[in-house]
Amino acid sequence: MGMLMNTKGQVTVPADIRAEHGWRPGDEFEFVVIDGQVVLRAITDPRSRAEKVVRRMLGAGTANMDKTTDELMAMLRDD
Structure with a gap:
């Protein structure tokens, strides 16, 4: 193919x-x-995905404070 x-x-x-x-x-x-x-x-390596999430969250600051729990969970899952 x-x-x-x-x-x-x-x-x-x-x-x-x-x-x-x-x-x-x-x-x-x-x-x-x-x-x-x-x-x-x-x-x-499971650490690579976790590290990616942590890096993204560290840069987020308070920018995500107005998001719902569902939106935050989707962000963590890379949806």
């Missing part, structure tokens, strides 16, 4: 592959070269 890269260097991962691996928007990936082949690898 061939994929085209767009002008921004983006390639769409087919839905069946995303579903099979449980990948969701906001998940992090890296490209690694193994024996001359480029491999897309999910970053599964």
